[in-house]
Amino acid sequence: MKEILMVTNCAEAKHLIHLDVGDDLRVEEELQLATHMQQCGDCRSYHADMSRSMNTLLTLRNAPAFDSLLATSVWPLLSRELARRHTSPRVARKFNMQVVALSVSALSLAVVTMVQSLSSMRNDQNPTGVVPGLTVSESSKIQQLETVDDNAGIVRAPFYPHEAIGSQPVSF
Amino acid sequence: MWTMSESDAEEQATDPEDSSENGGVPSESEVRLVHAARNGDNAAFGELVQRYERRVFKVIRRFIPDLEMATDLVQESFLRAFERIDQFDPSRRFGPWLFRLAVNLTYDHLRKIRRRGKWALFTDAGEDRAPDPAVVDPRKNLDLSQEVQVVLAEIPEAYRTVLILRDLEGFCTADVAAVTDRSEATIRWRLAEARKMFREAWERRERRAEKTRLVQDDI
Numbered sequence: 001m002k003e004i005l006m007v008t009n010c011a012e013a014k015h016l017i018h019l020d021v022g023d024d025l026r027v028e029e030e031l032q033l034a035t036h037m038q039q040c041g042d043c044r045s046y047h048a049d050m051s052r053s054m055n056t057l058l059t060l061r062n063a064p065a066f067d068s069l070l071a072t073s074v075w076p077l078l079s080r081e082l083a084r085r086h087t088s089p090r091v092a093r094k095f096n097m098q099v100v101a102l103s104v105s106a107l108s109l110a111v112v113t114m115v116q117s118l119s120s121m122r123n124d125q126n127p128t129g130v131v132p133g134l135t136v137s138e139s140s141k142i143q144q145l146e147t148v149d150d151n152a153g154i155v156r157a158p159f160y161p162h163e164a165i166g167s168q169p170v171s172f
Numbered sequence: 173m174w175t176m177s178e179s180d181a182e183e184q185a186t187d188p189e190d191s192s193e194n195g196g197v198p199s200e201s202e203v204r205l206v207h208a209a210r211n212g213d214n215a216a217f218g219e220l221v222q223r224y225e226r227r228v229f230k231v232i233r234r235f236i237p238d239l240e241m242a243t244d245l246v247q248e249s250f251l252r253a254f255e256r257i258d259q260f261d262p263s264r265r266f267g268p269w270l271f272r273l274a275v276n277l278t279y280d281h282l283r284k285i286r287r288r289g290k291w292a293l294f295t296d297a298g299e300d301r302a303p304d305p306a307v308v309d310p311r312k313n314l315d316l317s318q319e320v321q322v323v324l325a326e327i328p329e330a331y332r333t334v335l336i337l338r339d340l341e342g343f344c345t346a347d348v349a350a351v352t353d354r355s356e357a358t359i360r361w362r363l364a365e366a367r368k369m370f371r372e373a374w375e376r377r378e379r380r381a382e383k384t385r386l387v388q389d390d391i
Binding site: 022050056058061070 | 324338367
């Protein structure tokens with residue numbers, strides 16, 4: 001005979017009780033629960049409560065509201081529907097490339113417009129090219145430094161306005 | 173205490189309407205009908221419909237009390253079954269597969285209703301008002317089964333489904349597992365939790381009712 005495992009705690013026993021009230025325990029589980037309940041009054045009363053609650057739930061099982069049968073079979077209607085589907089030609093679905101092309105063009109247009117408006121906004125903010133915080137002569141000096149010919153091996157000065165003023169381009 | 177036993181389940185299995193619902197393998201007649209239906213035999217499919225429609229209707233009505241809507245969903249379930257019968261594995265029983273389609277359709281329908289309620293610009297609900305003590309609480313007219321139905325609706329969907337299929341519709345645990353596409357161990361766990369949830373919700377309702385009674389007695 002199989003050795004009966006003891007249910008160690010009430011939590012475990014309660015889980016088994018939830019199943020027991022619906023006759024959902026395996027034989028060995030039933031034995032485990034019975035052994036535990038012999039020694040535990042709390043679990044015995046919990047079992048009684050659960051049984052009552054289960055009986056309440058089961059009043060719904062044969063409640064007349066749910067016992068009403070289907071008035072008529074759905075098959076006559078269903079067979080007509082199936083016949084209709086069978087005879088009506090299937091509309092072939094075709095991928096519409098025009099929609100995709102239109103969407104892509106609209107998107108590209110939007111991007112171009114956005115980029116243009118951004119650059120025009122930048123120009124609007126600084127139409128003279130004067131670096132904010134510097135005088136006109138300081139700004140033109142920076143512009144001169146930036147336009148030194150790269151081919152002559154002269155590295156462009158980095159654009160750090162305050163450091164750049166007065167310094168010479170570095171040559172190697 | 174509930175007295176449904178294995179013998180009751182066997183009794184249900186001998187019911188001609190549910191002959192294919194219980195037991196491990198599909199019955200010979202069912203295999204034949206499914207095979208014919210897969211080959212486009214509408215009459216065979218019709219026989220399957222007539223075999224299962226009442227049971228499907230009863231299960232759907234557990235979720236959707238409206239008769240007309242439940243009937244529509246029964247039709248929709250069979251239509252879907254017909255459309256997808258090629259995907260059905262004929263070595264398995266037709267019943268659980270069909271019930272899965274029906275339960276999923278019912279879920280979809282319930283979700284649609286919930287979504288509609290959530291995003292609707294106007295709702296039918298009136299403003300919240302304190303109950304008028306002079307007016308009799310309409311809930312008093314609910315009979316026990318209606319009250320149980322209200323409490324059952326408080327349980328989360330996944331647990332309620334298990335409770336409905338197992339305890340109210342008498343499906344065996346293996347069939348509930350097949351219908352819900354979960355393992356049997358998960359179903360046993362959910363069943364235990366669902367029964368516990370129902371007990372707690374029922375007790376909460378009883379406490380509320382008691383409190384209301386006391387307040388009304390005071391008035």
